[in-house]
Amino acid sequence: MDNNQSFHTVRGYEILEKEKNSLTHSMEDYLEMIYRCYIEEGYARINSLSELLNVKASSATKMVQKLTKLGFVNYEKYGIIQLTEKGIAVGVFLLNRHIIIEQFLNIIGVQKDILINVELMEHNITSNALTRIETLNNFFKNNPDILKKFTQYQKSTLPEKT
Template sequence: MLSPSLEDYLEEIYRFSQQKGFVRTTDIALKLDVSLPSVTKAVKKLTQKGYLDYERYQNIQLTSTGKKLGKFLVDRNQTLRDFLEVIGSDCDLEEEAEAMEHYLSEETVDSITNLVKFFAANPDYQQELLQFQEEIKE
């Protein structure tokens, strides 16, 4: 199990690897607004745990385990953003999803995923929920 901080690093490393095909420590430092020594320390920990292959002054490579967990982390974040949108939450979706994601079990994330899919397949029910929320605000 990774700390929320290490999850954030792995999530961003996965995103960069999918977008650019390579990942540099400077990219991660800029994206997460942290120092290069902080990135290096996190990358070393993730390497020791088997999620990355990394050698100093080289690009960061995800292991198969790192790719699998990285994909889960990115998907979890997107699911939570989708969930917040579906339920009509009036918040900063990115910030709120980030606040939630580290504290939910995989089973809860699966249930939220199913709820988002249910509302996508049944938009009338989503509309009923949103209308209900408006009615109880008054």
């Protein structure tokens, strides 16, 4: 069996994915939040980033320095954080991934701890699975009658708060 057909532990799959991607989960979270700030303000600052991610400013600084070395952002001490073209491209992907998963969870009726679920899922989903979830989201969006039937079915089979 090749790597796509053999079983691994969750950590094993994470290692395989890490070999394809130079960003850690934390780096992705920071880059996504920097991109969110970029959409709103055109830049980010360490203090706002640390507040939004509930981390110390020193931790945010260290991560931004790593992202600078990798070419995703431009940052000078005590200055603003600017995304590079590479950072914008990855930021767009990361935010879209987050939105797709959040929409999916809303469609299937997840209400409790939705942000926790999105954060845990988004770092471990393959692009193939994400594309198929996006297709399903669009299907339900374009077929509200089927979504209504699905919602009614859920209400009759599942507990209310899920």
